[in-house]
Amino acid sequence: MFENLNERLERSFQLLKGHGKITEINVAETLKDVRRALLDADVNFKIAKSFTATVKEKALGQNVLTSLKPNQLMVKIVHDELAELMGGENVDIDIKGNPAVILIAGLQGSGKTTFSGKLAHLLKTKRSKNPLLVAGDVYRPAAIDQLHVLGEQIGVPVYSDKDNKNPVKIAEAAIKEAKAKGYDLVIVDTAGRLAVDEEMMKEIEAVKKAIKPSEILFVVDSMTGQDAVNTAKEFNDRLDFDGVVLTKLDGDTRGGAALSIRSVVDKPIKFVGTGEKMEALDVFHPSRMADRILGM
Amino acid sequence: AGKSKVDEDILDELEEILISSDVGVDTTVRIIERIEKRVEEDKFLGTAELNRILKEEISALLQENNKGEYDTWELPKSDYPYVIMVVGVNGVGKTTTIGKLAHQFKQSGRKVMLGAADTFRAAAVQQLHIWADRVQVPIVDQGMGADPASVAFETLTKAKQEGIDVVIIDTAGRLHNKINLMNELSKIKRVMDRVIPDAPHEILLVLDGSTGQNAFEQAKQFTLATEVNALAITKLDGTAKGGVVIGVSDQFKIPVKYIGIGEAMTDLQVFNRDEFVDSLFN
Ligand SMILES: Nc1nc2c(ncn2[C@@H]2O[C@H](COP(=O)(O)OP(=O)(O)OP(=O)(O)O)[C@@H](O)[C@H]2O)c(=O)[nH]1
Ligand SMILES: Nc1nc2c(ncn2[C@@H]2O[C@H](COP(=O)(O)OP(=O)(O)OP(=O)(O)O)[C@@H](O)[C@H]2O)c(=O)[nH]1
Ligand SMILES: [K+]
Ligand SMILES: [Mg+2]
Ligand SMILES: [Mg+2]
Numbered sequence: 001m002f003e004n005l006n007e008r009l010e011r012s013f014q015l016l017k018g019h020g021k022i023t024e025i026n027v028a029e030t031l032k033d034v035r036r037a038l039l040d041a042d043v044n045f046k047i048a049k050s051f052t053a054t055v056k057e058k059a060l061g062q063n064v065l066t067s068l069k070p071n072q073l074m075v076k077i078v079h080d081e082l083a084e085l086m087g088g089e090n091v092d093i094d095i096k097g098n099p100a101v102i103l104i105a106g107l108q109g110s111g112k113t114t115f116s117g118k119l120a121h122l123l124k125t126k127r128s129k130n131p132l133l134v135a136g137d138v139y140r141p142a143a144i145d146q147l148h149v150l151g152e153q154i155g156v157p158v159y160s161d162k163d164n165k166n167p168v169k170i171a172e173a174a175i176k177e178a179k180a181k182g183y184d185l186v187i188v189d190t191a192g193r194l195a196v197d198e199e200m201m202k203e204i205e206a207v208k209k210a211i212k213p214s215e216i217l218f219v220v221d222s223m224t225g226q227d228a229v230n231t232a233k234e235f236n237d238r239l240d241f242d243g244v245v246l247t248k249l250d251g252d253t254r255g256g257a258a259l260s261i262r263s264v265v266d267k268p269i270k271f272v273g274t275g276e277k278m279e280a281l282d283v284f285h286p287s288r289m290a291d292r293i294l295g296m
Numbered sequence: 297a298g299k300s301k302v303d304e305d306i307l308d309e310l311e312e313i314l315i316s317s318d319v320g321v322d323t324t325v326r327i328i329e330r331i332e333k334r335v336e337e338d339k340f341l342g343t344a345e346l347n348r349i350l351k352e353e354i355s356a357l358l359q360e361n362n363k364g365e366y367d368t369w370e371l372p373k374s375d376y377p378y379v380i381m382v383v384g385v386n387g388v389g390k391t392t393t394i395g396k397l398a399h400q401f402k403q404s405g406r407k408v409m410l411g412a413a414d415t416f417r418a419a420a421v422q423q424l425h426i427w428a429d430r431v432q433v434p435i436v437d438q439g440m441g442a443d444p445a446s447v448a449f450e451t452l453t454k455a456k457q458e459g460i461d462v463v464i465i466d467t468a469g470r471l472h473n474k475i476n477l478m479n480e481l482s483k484i485k486r487v488m489d490r491v492i493p494d495a496p497h498e499i500l501l502v503l504d505g506s507t508g509q510n511a512f513e514q515a516k517q518f519t520l521a522t523e524v525n526a527l528a529i530t531k532l533d534g535t536a537k538g539g540v541v542i543g544v545s546d547q548f549k550i551p552v553k554y555i556g557i558g559e560a561m562t563d564l565q566v567f568n569r570d571e572f573v574d575s576l577f578n
């Protein structure tokens with residue numbers, strides 16, 4: 001529904017024909033377009049502001065090559081800067097321990113349980129792991145059943161205890177079980193929680209403390225708007241997570257939350273969810289994400 | 297003496313508040329333009345008045361609920377069950393909202409029945425069953441993997457036979473860009489008015505309060521597939537403001553009926569425009 005950056009810039013540059021260079025004067029209008037594109041993509045207000053300032057610096061004085069129209073050059077500058085901010089070195093997840101312990105956290109409905117299943121499936125089929133899934137959500141109706149259904153689909157056992165209402169104890173017992181039965185990977189699904197829910201945030205801190213995960217992943221819905229920064233920051237302050245998972249990218253959201261989160265917590269985006277099926281998991285591609293945010 | 301222009305700084309601040317609440321650039325610009333126009337006409341005097349104008353202008357964009365906002369859990373009187381079909385993208389809170397709605401309607405003395413037409417998402421039927429047990433209302437299901445249209449048909453048929461007042465049909469979450477799934481939704485809807493005239497009477501699109509500008513596309517595609525006529529906005533107990541609903545309500549002329557403010561049975565409220573607008577500025 002929103003115009004992409006290229007279309008937008010094409011319009012504003014038509015008014016500025018004959019400029020061979022990007023200058024203070026002709027860049028102002030362009031930066032407005034860049035900012036607008038970012039806000040339409042749900043990039044956080046403050047981050048959009050600082051991002052456009054960076055782009056301005058990079059763009060000023062750049063000669064417009066004959067092969068590139070000024071709008072194309074500007075799009076390239078913006079795209080590359082976005083990709084660089086969201087990218088960097090590809091950081092693998094840490095699955096070295098025996099068992100390796102992975103803790104999954106995030107807001108309600110973001111896709112944690114589904115992702116837990118997908119990750120178990122991926123590590124089982126592609127990395128020859130022998131995983132145990134752990135049903136650590138004792139609150140949501142049928143959360144335990146849901147994980148069992150997924151576990152069955154992918155042939156991965158699920159540790160659960162319907163009589164136990166304490167996620168810390170459940171996680172500890174699961175790890176004990178993994179050690180006893182020789183599972184080399186434990187993935188702990190947890191209940192959705194809001195960052196402002198003090199009791200629930202304390203609970204997940206306690207889970208972390210008890211099981212010392214080698215990897216904590218923060219799962220976030222790619223359709224998230226401006227609040228993404230608050231949530232990511234709060235969860236990171238509490239858990240110091242290792243990476244981010246962006247879900248539901250099979251939709252048509254631009255997904256500017258990816259840039260916001262990356263800017264605010266500086267943690268790599270490690271996976272993206274691209275569907276409801278257990279196979280629908282992909283690694284993160286910064287350049288593709290930059291295209292997407294710009295609507296290209 | 298009054299001034300006829302609003303201070304640039306105030307407008308910048310306003311812009312930041314609105315954009316940061318997910319109101320979106322288009323709607324924000326419209327709100328600001330309307331305020332500037334009002335100020336020119338009325339000759340703005342003080343901050344208090346500016347605030348009042350601001351809230352009025354935002355409220356004006358939110359569609360009035362045609363049944364009025366005060367008559368909380370009222371439903372139209374009819375010989376037939378009132379049928380609500382609940383739709384939305386994945387994980388927004390459809391099933392939970394159904395549980396909460398069932399509770400409210402039951403509290404107000406109505407006979408409620410649920411239909412488990414999400415036969416796809418892992419343990420979706422079990423989840424709705426737990427809600428039905430909690431609220432103590434009957435539920436119709438054909439198990440996982442059943443044809444959702446057939447579940448809806450059976451639910452409405454039973455509801456008619458048993459003199460039920462309100463039927464609420466759960467559907468699987470689906471992203472609005474998946475054509476097959478959207479067609480399936482149209483089909484579920486079509487099947488219903490073969491049992492009860494004009495059913496579903498209410499098609500409730502659930503939006504996650506933390507969703508950004510994608511909510512526009514959600515509203516557009518779900519409306520095309522099912523003629524959505526009510527909105528619920530969930531998860532407003534967090535820090536997200538849900539401001540996108542202002543533009544959505546205005547553009548598609550759909551009232552916001554309910555807001556979700558937690559995971560418990562009682563955490564649903566009838567939408568109140570003034571409170572909602574106030575919450576943007578808190
Ligand atoms: N289309 C799509 N749907 C997804 C994806 N990931 C998860 N879902 C769906 O999103 C909904 C919520 O997923 P869950 O895995 O239950 O989310 P959760 O974070 O565990 O939810 P809570 O436990 O209630 O906090 C379900 O309908 C999933 O099928 C994805 O990548 N694409
Ligand atoms: N904090 C909070 N959580 C909510 C609210 N409404 C729903 N949830 C939670 O959001 C998660 C998803 O809710 P569901 O009702 O399963 O969502 P759904 O739309 O039916 O999901 P799918 O059927 O998988 O598409 C659950 O953990 C709910 O408890 C709310 O108003 N506030
Ligand atoms: K969500
Ligand atoms: Mg879950
Ligand atoms: Mg559901």
